[in-house]
Amino acid sequence: MIPGRKIPADGTEQEASIEAGNVTLQGTLGMPAGAVSVVLFAHGSGSSRHSPRNRYVAQVLRAAGIGALLFDLLTPDEETIDEASGELRFNIPFLATRLVEATRWLMRQPDMAGMRLGYFGASTGAAAALVAASKLRANEIGAIVSRGGRPDLAGDALARVTAPTLLIVGANDEPVIGMNRRALAQLGSGVKRMHIVPRATHLFEEPGALEEVARLAAGWFETHLVPTTGRSAA
Numbered sequence: 001m002i003p004g005r006k007i008p009a010d011g012t013e014q015e016a017s018i019e020a021g022n023v024t025l026q027g028t029l030g031m032p033a034g035a036v037s038v039v040l041f042a043h044g045s046g047s048s049r050h051s052p053r054n055r056y057v058a059q060v061l062r063a064a065g066i067g068a069l070l071f072d073l074l075t076p077d078e079e080t081i082d083e084a085s086g087e088l089r090f091n092i093p094f095l096a097t098r099l100v101e102a103t104r105w106l107m108r109q110p111d112m113a114g115m116r117l118g119y120f121g122a123s124t125g126a127a128a129a130l131v132a133a134s135k136l137r138a139n140e141i142g143a144i145v146s147r148g149g150r151p152d153l154a155g156d157a158l159a160r161v162t163a164p165t166l167l168i169v170g171a172n173d174e175p176v177i178g179m180n181r182r183a184l185a186q187l188g189s190g191v192k193r194m195h196i197v198p199r200a201t202h203l204f205e206e207p208g209a210l211e212e213v214a215r216l217a218a219g220w221f222e223t224h225l226v227p228t229t230g231r232s233a234a
Contacts, residue, residue: 018071020101027071027102030062037116037142037225038067040106042099042132044089044123044148048072048079053203053210054122057147060214066221067115069106073098073128089124092153096131103136116225118143120217126167127153134160143224145217148173148202151183158183162190166220168213170200191224 016027028049031038039061041054049070058068072079073095074088082088088095099119106112119141121129126149133141134157144165151158151167165187167180177196184194195216200209 016069016071018102018105020098020105023075025071025073025075025098025102027069029067029069030058031067031111032062032065035065035067036114036227037118037221038069038106038112039118039120039145039221039225040099040103041068041070042073042095042119042121042125042129043070044121044125051122053147054120056210057120057214057217060218061221064218064222066118066218066225069102071102073125090153092124092127092131092155095124095128096135096157099128099132100135103132103140116142118145118221118225120145120147121149122147124150124153126151130154130161130165131157133163134158138162143221145220146180147213147217148176148204150176150179151187152179154183158186159188162188164191164220164224165193166216167192167194168216169194169196170202170204170206170209171196171198172200173202176202 013028013030016029018025018027043051049072054070058070061068119129126146129144130151131154141163144163146167167184169177169180180194184192197209197212200206204210204213
């Protein structure tokens with residue numbers, strides 16, 4: 001996206017070049033007409049902004065009037081290194097810093113003034129989202145949703161997260177259920193919930209599972225990011 005160019009407000013996706021420290025990350029931004037909030041996606045280990053699961057959730061959010069920014073947490077060179085070593089995908093502080101920098105970039109865009117921001121994280125991206133939220137000022141991140149996440153990897157940062165947080169886990173993803181339950185207990189004083197999707201595994205590939213994730217996420221973000229006057233009629 002060229003600095004100063006107006007962001008389309010008709011739901012059309014636009015490629016974005018995100019300045020994050022000393023690197024430029026590639027992203028895709030879609031803003032529905034009248035949107036008052038936007039969700040940044042933090043993908044999981046080995047994934048990217050092209051993740052079909054995250055793109056589906058982003059589509060459902062846009063249909064609900066919520067903007068979505070999907071972007072790569074790593075540069076192409078870093079992805080090559082990570083594919084060989086796996087050393088970056090579990091480096092939660094590094095990924096969280098990238099997410100904070102992308103958030104700051106989004107907040108600097110002229111058309112983003114006054115937008116409510118949220119995070120949607122999958123797998124290790126959920127931990128990065130929680131750590132990033134703990135580093136930002138209170139109320140800068142209005143809501144967080146984790147899909148099959150590893151919030152336990154956020155460690156001590158969990159206690160500093162006060163944004164309303166929804167943890168979504170598959171019923172057949174048993175080790176991750178325990179990790180999420182422990183993380184839920186450690187989260188800060190804000191609203192927090194855990195939802196277990198019946199018959200779903202880690203990637204929510206079962207019929208209807210991903211649709212349930214998207215429905216839950218859209219409802220959570222609508223509740224916590226969209227003022228009552230800005231919600232579409234049921």
